[in-house]
Amino acid sequence: MARDSVEKQLKELYNLLNQYNYEYHVLDNPSVPDAEYDRLMRELIKLEEEHPELISPDSPTQRVGGEPLSTFEKVRHETQMLSLANAFSEEDLRDFDRRVRQGIGEQFSYVCELKIDGLAVSLRYIDGLFVQGSTRGDGTIGEDITANLRTIRSIPIRLKEPFSLEVRGEAYMPKKSFLQLNKVREENGEVLFANPRNAAAGSLRQLDPRIAASRNLDVFLYGMGDSGTTGVTAHSEGLDLLQKMGLKVNNERKKCESIEEVIEYIKKWTENRPHLDYEIDGIVIKVDSIDQQEQLGSTAKTPRWAVAYKFPAEEVITKLIDIELSVGRTGVITPTAILEPVRVAGTTVQRASLHNEDLIREKDIMLHDYVVVKKAGDIIPEVVNVLTERRNGEEIPFHMPTHCPECDSELIRLEGEVALRCINPTCPAQRREGLIHFVSRNAMNIDGLGEKVIGQLFSLQLVKDPADIYFLTKDQLLNMERMGEKSATNLINAIQASKANSLEKLLFGLGIRHVGEKAAKTLAEHFETIDKLSIASREELISVEEVGEKMADAIATFFENEEFEQLISKLKNAGVNMEYLGPKRSETANIDSYFNGKTVVLTGKLEKMNRNEVKATIESLGGKVSGSVSKKTDLVIAGEDAGSKLTKAEELGIEVWDEERLLEELVD
Missing domain, CATH: 1.10.150.20 (5' to 3' exonuclease, C-terminal subdomain)
Structure with a gap:
């Protein structure tokens, strides 16, 4: 077959397969049976095997391929990926609307979109060809996950028009895919993913793209990094253009002419979100006009023309089966509610802290009560209240014990405290919890000595106090469950290294x-x-x-x-060090550093640096790291999802750096 003829046949197959893929994965409206798609794919594979020199980067066969990566390369975004400020109430939304009106007047529109609960990604196209995909990272620098994003069928390898641009979106795992993935992991004895967002993020950070390909991920695109070359003048126009180019855009968006319409849209999706086949955690509201967006501008981390409304914490009803007591390292007795398993905000909940006896009394909690449960901040399960109207007489009042559940010593309540406490210094629970604290990251930081390993060492009586850790031998470790040669060696090395801590x-x-x-x-x-x-x-x-x-x-x-x-x-x-090894204030007094003598506050999540390392570095350069923002604060370093501390810093006119600016200063 002549080369021209092969190239023509390949192009026809590309066009057909890409069109069928678009209809199936983007429009959800396939025009041909799966068997026909598979037949054409086999035909393409055979033709490419016979003519490997003609394989194009945008071939449908090139979505998954290559060897696993050793690491992810860093990528600088051409346009910064800003995070969004949050709104949690109707009042917050009206405040946002008021600020927008003050900035641009009365004539403007909003665009409302579902806030997909996934991983923010950026796709770069050159002349219509998908050349690079990356994570958000710190908004300026992300990680190159091109190979993994190519495996998502709804991301076109080539656009329908030859635009060069950065496209922003959210990669996610559909609910159905999440359930299937966890079912397989459960059958294989693997740890289950907590929710679809974690599953999507974990899948896209796999070094082997074949793993990402097996996870059935999807994507919604919601904007462009720079709309200048496309000629669009409004966000809604940009979304229409993305759709026209073959990119998957969420169809549930709506243009609103007032904040009242926005609030109605939010009410609708607060009620209807369970019926979606993907998770959403809020609604994004944006000023539509690009010119008006530029007029409003941005803070260091967030645009002033957009806000993310976060849904209230999901509340569910379940039954309280029992109350379990635990003893902390300081002897405090903590009651925990044992619940009938129930799904809350994407994860299955079986336990919720009740904190102390006073809270149990205040909420009138009894065994076998039906209770309302939510996740505080969508993270920590808590009992909101009891449904007393559902009591049937089978409920049992709960009374805190008079003696420690671990050592049977009499419990006391210290003056001014609400907690019951065991004050027996030889209480085994306190010793065990004390050991766990001793090896934790912010203490001696002994990698590999987690809660389970400490539990084993304690039950085997190999470790009774923190000093015993330093006399452990490799042979003793090898006799423990799930402790191999390499793990034992690494643990001994970590223990030895911790001796040098300050x-x-x-x-x-x-x-x-x-x-x-x-x-x-x-x-x-x-x-x-x-x-x-x-x-x-x-x-x-x-x-x-x-x-x-x-x-x-x-x-x-x-x-x-x-x-x-x-x-x-x-x-x-x-041989454990007993001296302070850090710099003294007298030694830092004459250090030539921006931080010397300044009070710094860290807030939000840092992507490239460990918060404790940043704190130690700033202090070594003569700075003081504080936990709260005040008029005495000189600088706020704001990572991802910075909250009230960043807001207060902006209100007080305090200088704010992002992580990239911090890195520049430290490198200099």
């Missing part, structure tokens, strides 16, 4: 009452060694910044206890 890590890990992470750092810097701290008087302790009477008493009591004195001695013998 004193503040140890102080926080010891779990001294009232001494949090920040106070541990202050104490370590002030006293420099644990020996000096251990002999400090209450007066000396109180003289330290941020140390009050309660904390001073707790520290003094800790070091006066003979058992803890022996623990410190044992840790010293194990």
Whole structure:
């Protein structure tokens, strides 16, 4: 067959298959049976095998291919991907509308769209060909996930028109695909995904595109990075153009002429969202005119011409079967509701914290009650209230115990506290929880020593106190369940490495009452060694910044206890560092750094840097990291999903940096 003839045949097959794919995956209206599509695909594969030199990048056969990646490359977005400010009530929406009217006058329209609960992505097309796809990242730099996005059938490899542009959208996993995926994972004994959003994000961050291809992902496109070259003058026009080019755009969008229409649209979808075959978590409202968008402008992180209305936390009814008690590392007894499994905000819930006895009394909670459950912030399950009208006499009043469920010691309630507490220092539950705290990330940070491993070590009596961790042997670890040669070696190495931690890590890990992470750092810097701290008087302790009477008493009591004195001695013998290794304020006084002498607040999620590392770096450069924004704040570093702290900083006129600006300063 002549080359021209083969090229013509290939082009015809491309056009046919791409059209059928578009009808099936975008329009949801296939014009040919699956068998016909499969027949044409086999014909194309055979032709390409015979003429591999003619295979085009936009061939339907090229969606999945290549070897797994070793890592994801970084991608700089041509136009920044801003996040959206949130609205949670009708009042918030009217405030947004008021600000828009103040900025551009009375004549404008909104476009309302469903807020898809997935992973924000950017697609780049050059002359109509899909050349790169990436995650949002920090809005400026994302990760290259082109190979995975190519596996999504609703993303065209070639547009119907030869535009060069960046397209923005949300990749998601349909509910049906999510249920099928979790069914397979359950059958294989694998951990289930919590919700479709996590499943979609996890699928697109697989280094092997064949895994992403097997997950049946989909996408909705909702805008362009830069509409300048397309000639569109309104957001609604842009969506129509994307659809015309063969991209999948959500059809449930609506143009609204007033905030009243917007509110009606929101009410409609608040009621109808369960009937969709994909998850949504809100409604996005945008000013339609591109010129008016530019007139309103943006803050450092969010556009002033758009807002995301977040649905109220979903509330469901289930039955409270039992109340389970747990003992924390400080001896506090925490009641937890055991519920009949119920799906709330995308995940199955079986437990909800009841916090303390007072809350149980306040809400009149009884065993076998029907209760209303929601997720606080769509994350933490909580019991909202009891449906007392559904009681039938089988309910049983619940009373907190008088003795510890672990060691049977008498429980007490300290003055001014609502919690019941076990004060037995040898209580096994407290020791176990104390060990878990000691090895945690913000304390000694021993990688591989998680809750389950600590539980095993404790039950086998290999570890009774934190110092015992440093005397573990590889042979002891190898005798434990699910502990192989490599895991044991890595764990021993991690334990050894933690010996070199600075004193503040140890102080926080010891779990001294009232001494949090920040106070541990202050104490370590002030006293420099644990020996000096251990002999400090209450007066000396109180003289330290941020140390009050309660904390001073707790520290003094800790070091006066003979058992803890022996623990410190044992840790010293194990070779654990007992000195502060960070920079002192006197040493940072003359550092030539932007941060020197400044108060900095971190808010939101950082993509490229660990928050604790950022904090440590800023402090090493003479800065002070605070937890709240005030007039004394010099700088706010805002990551993704920054909330009220960012808003307050903008109101006070405080300088705000994104993560990219922070990286530039640190690199310089």
